[in-house]
Structure formats: C-alpha cells, structure tokens
Amino acid sequence: MSAEDLLRKLATLLDGTPPNEALAAFRGFKAGQPQDQHELLEVGFSLYAAGQLVLAAERLIVVALIHGIRTAAGWQEKARDALAVEGKVVVAPIGYGYQDVIRFLGPWRKKAIAKVQQELRDLQRIHKDSDLVVMAHSFGTYIISKILKDSPDIRIKRLLLCGSIIPIAYRWDSLSHEFTNQTCVNEVGTRDIWPIFARVASFGYGESGSFGFKTSRVSDRFFDYAHSDFFTDEHFKKFWQPFILNGQIVPSSWDAKRPTPTWLISVLGGIPMVKGLVMLFTLSLVCSLIYWAYKAAPDFLERVMNFPL
Helix, strand or coil, X not given: CCHHHHHHHHHHHHHCCCHHHHHHHHHHHHHCCCHHHHHHHHHHHHHHHCCCCCCCCCCCEEEEEECCCCCCCHHHHHHHHHHCECCCEEEEEECCCCCCHHHHHCCCCXXXXXXXXXXXXXXXXXXXXXXXXXXXXXXXXXXXXXXXXXCCCCCXXXXXXXXXXXXXXXXXXXXXXXXXXXXXXXXXXXXXXXXXXHHHHCCCCCCHHHHCCCCCCCEEEEXXXXXXXXXXXXXXXXXXXXXXXHCCCCCCCHHHHCCCCCHHHHHHHHCCHHHHHHHHHHHHHHHHHHHHHHHHCCCHHHHHHCCCC
C-alpha cells in the first residue's frame, strides 16, 4: 500500500470516529500496520489533528476485463456486479468476438489483439487521470502480453492474470511498465491443463497458468482450481477486490498445500519435443490426405496447380 493510500485510509477512519475516541482508534489502526509505517502514521495523525492533512483527490480506478476463447464470457458481467464501486471503481468488460479453436491454434490472432488494444486506449481517453487495472483470463492473457510489449502508451497500474497461457520465459524485465510482484499477480489453477495444451498444440503460448512464472516480477498465487473456477463472487470479493482497490495481495491457503504435478503433466509441460511430434503428426496427416486425393483423382495436383487465382 502506498503512503498516500495509507494516509487516506487513516483519514477515512478518523472522519467517522467521534473526537473523544480518535486517539484510541488511531492507536488501534497503527498497531495493525507494519512497523516501518508507524512513523508516517504518527505524522499523519498530527497533521490530521491540526487540520492540515490534505490529500489529493482519490483517482478513479478503471478495471478492464479480458476474456478467453470459445465463450460468451458471462463471468465478466458477474465480476462487474461484484467489483464496481460507485464513484470509485468502473468495471469495463472487453470483448473481441467469438474466437474458435482454429483461430486460437493458428496464426489468426492479430485482429483480437488490435480490438483489445483499441478498447484500452479508448478507456484511457474516456477516463483521463484514472488508474487502469487489467484482469485477463486464458487467451486474454496472451493478448495483454502482446499489448504490453507493443503499446507503451497504454499504462497499466496493476495486472491480474488467471488461466494464463503466457510463456513462462516471458521477459517482464524488458517492458516499459516496470511490473513487480506487488503490481502483477498470476493466479494458477493446479488442476488446469489447458495452458499446457496450448503450449504443446501451437506456437507463442506457455504453461504459466499451470505452473506459475517463478520470477521476482510476478506474484504467483495457487488455487485448487481448474481453468475457469476463478469466477465466483467469493473469489472476486476475497482476492480480486483488495488488489483492485489498494494493491493488496491476499495469500491463498493452497500455496503451501498444493501437490507436486503428476509425471504426465510435468512431461507435457517440459519437453519441447512434444510440440514437434504434434507438428509431425499433423504434417503426416496432411500428406496422407493429399496422397489419397491423388489416388482417387490422378489429375488432382494438376487441377490444383492450374486453379485460377
């Protein structure tokens, strides 16, 4: 929590406390804060008592929700209802149309990236001098990873990922945004196999939603979840809302209890050869189809080559 946020929280507490109870309320509040913040709080209390604690107007928080593939993303409206705070937090579901598996696995991704990029820029224009927080799921995490690299004008204050398919080796340190493990959270479902599937079946994806990033710039938070189990009111309120409002990262009890991944999951997630085998199988299948088409119609290749373009 920043010094300004801490002092604002103190001022809010004291504003709602009768004057004869203010000192006791302050002492109780201070006792609940880290030792290194006590001196700041003492100064803040003295200024408040003297009527001189003046804080800048609180900035509006704009939360952009980015969904995955093959979904109408009903969770976005559910999250909006749970997370929006009138006059303080605006929640904006962002979509890019229905993305089927073929587009997901193939090279046809630029249109979705461009659409989300446009929406984020528009949010910044509409809500000037606001703080942008992005919550992305599945293919939405891949989209935001590309935008972070290519669009330094889109300033994201805090980022939360779940079901992430960003490669584990993603270069967070090369971004202009300077994320740290206090501003970027990666929620990992230990029963989520889809990030591993994405890595094996195509290019550009990774298994960070199954294993975590394991880097100093991202806070990995583990849950006993499958790919889309994050979208409950309880999870929104307990884990997402504190992060949105003041950057608080509420720990998960599953972090220390999570089991070691199974042998099969570890192999699929760690052997690059698997992707090559999938590609070889696909190529063999295509060649077989061409061969049988040729056997069925010997002039097949000649007709293909002479097809007018």
